[in-house]
Amino acid sequence: VMTQTxxxxxxxPGQPASISCRSSQSLLHADxxxxxxxxxxxxxxxxxxxxxxxxxxxxxxxxxxxGSGSGTDFTLKISRVEAEDVGVYYCMQTVQLPLTFGGxxxxxxx
Amino acid sequence: xxxxxxxxxxxxxxxxxVKVSCKASGGTFSSHTINWVxxxxxxxxxxxxxxxxxxxxxxxxxxFQVRVMMTADKSASTAYMELSSLTSEDTAVYxxxxxxxxxxxxxPWGQGTLVTVSS
Numbered sequence: 001v002m003t004q005t006x007x008x009x010x011x012x013p014g015q016p017a018s019i020s021c022r023s024s025q026s027l028l029h030a031d032x033x034x035x036x037x038x039x040x041x042x043x044x045x046x047x048x049x050x051x052x053x054x055x056x057x058x059x060x061x062x063x064x065x066x067g068s069g070s071g072t073d074f075t076l077k078i079s080r081v082e083a084e085d086v087g088v089y090y091c092m093q094t095v096q097l098p099l100t101f102g103g104x105x106x107x108x109x110x
Numbered sequence: 111x112x113x114x115x116x117x118x119x120x121x122x123x124x125x126x127x128v129k130v131s132c133k134a135s136g137g138t139f140s141s142h143t144i145n146w147v148x149x150x151x152x153x154x155x156x157x158x159x160x161x162x163x164x165x166x167x168x169x170x171x172x173x174f175q176v177r178v179m180m181t182a183d184k185s186a187s188t189a190y191m192e193l194s195s196l197t198s199e200d201t202a203v204y205x206x207x208x209x210x211x212x213x214x215x216x217x218p219w220g221q222g223t224l225v226t227v228s229s
Contacts, residue, residue, distance in 0.1 A: 037214040039155075046205050046219035047147075047155065058217065090155055094214030098171040099145070099157040 002091055004102035011081040012110045019105045021074045021091035028071060028095070035095040038067060038076050041104075042087040050089075051076065083109055112137035114206055114220035121226045127194040130223045132206030134187040139163045143209040144189040145216060146180060148202045160209070161189060196227045 001024040011017045027034045034054050039047040049058045051067040054074060064079040078085055086109055091102040117131040132144060145160040159170035163182035170178055174193070182189045189206060204223045207216035 033213075035214050037216070039216070041155075046207075046222055047216070048219070049215060049217040052213065052215045058215070088154075092155075092157075092214055092216075094209075094212065097169055099160075099214070101155040101157065104154045 002093055002100050002102040004089075004091060004105050006105060007103070008106040008108070010108050010110050011078075013082060014080050017078045017081050017085075017107060019076045019089050019091075019107075021069075021076070021102050023072045023074075023093055025096070026071045027074075027093050034070060035093060036067075036069070036074050037092050037094065039090045039092065040085075040087050041090065047090065081107070081109070085109075112208070112218060114208060114218050116204075116206060116220035116223045119224040119226070121228065122196050124197055124227055124229055126196055127192060128196060128200075128225050129190055129192040130204050130206075130225070132189045132191070132220050134208075138187045139182065139184065139189070139208070141211075143212055144180075144182065145207045145209055146178075146191045147205045147207060147216075149205070149222075150199075150202045158191070158204075160212075163189060193225075196225075198227050201225065201227045 003022045005020045027036045036054050038051040041047040055067040066077050088104045088106050090104050113135045115133045115135050122128050141164050143160050143162050146158040148156050161168045161180040168180050177194045179192045206220040
């Protein structure tokens with residue numbers, strides 16, 4: 001089970017934001033990698049990949065978005081929130097079947 | 111660059127089946143895994159299962175195990191997801207998403223297919 005907090009976040013532009021994702025089991029695979037990824041779903045769009053294997057930014061993702069954590073506790077941070085960051089953020093584990101998503105965190109701009 | 115293009119919206123009767131397609135445009139599936147994720151209106155994302163087209167291997171979430179079938183036509187670079195015994199609770203947007211392996215790097219995603227189940 002993947003648990004995200006908070007459920008929603010209202011952030012002033014330029015301020016930081018942080019989202020937590022906790023897994024009921026360790027996401028560390030036997031190959032030494034940790035299979036936790038983050039997605040952003042903007043209104044009316046399919047989700048888009050932000051981070052994979054905890055902290056690897058996908059192509060085109062700005063460096064103000066970062067990921068950290070290990071084992072069962074993970075965090076996505078946005079150093080300075082911008083208008084384009086609005087949407088719902090999901091974490092997802094792919095270390096074991098079935099793949100599971102967190103419940104989502106809605107980020108809006110104040 | 112590969113894009114995933116899904117079939118159009120469907121309206122189905124309870125008890126019937128729906129088959130959604132996902133075509134790789136501008137490339138092929140190669141050795142990628144095609145995942146299917148659904149989203150009930152106003153709710154979160156739910157993984158349904160995946161297929162490795164090159165190998166024909168499938169993995170299904172237990173919730174859908176008995177009534178979902180994922181297939182792929184490698185020559186047409188198209189994956190399919192068929193869901194049977196539909197109920198109103200299956201009304202959702204269904205997405206396909208490509209993963210270069212099984213590491214959870216879902217990109218690209220299809221545009222989504224809205225399936226409405228209504229009598």
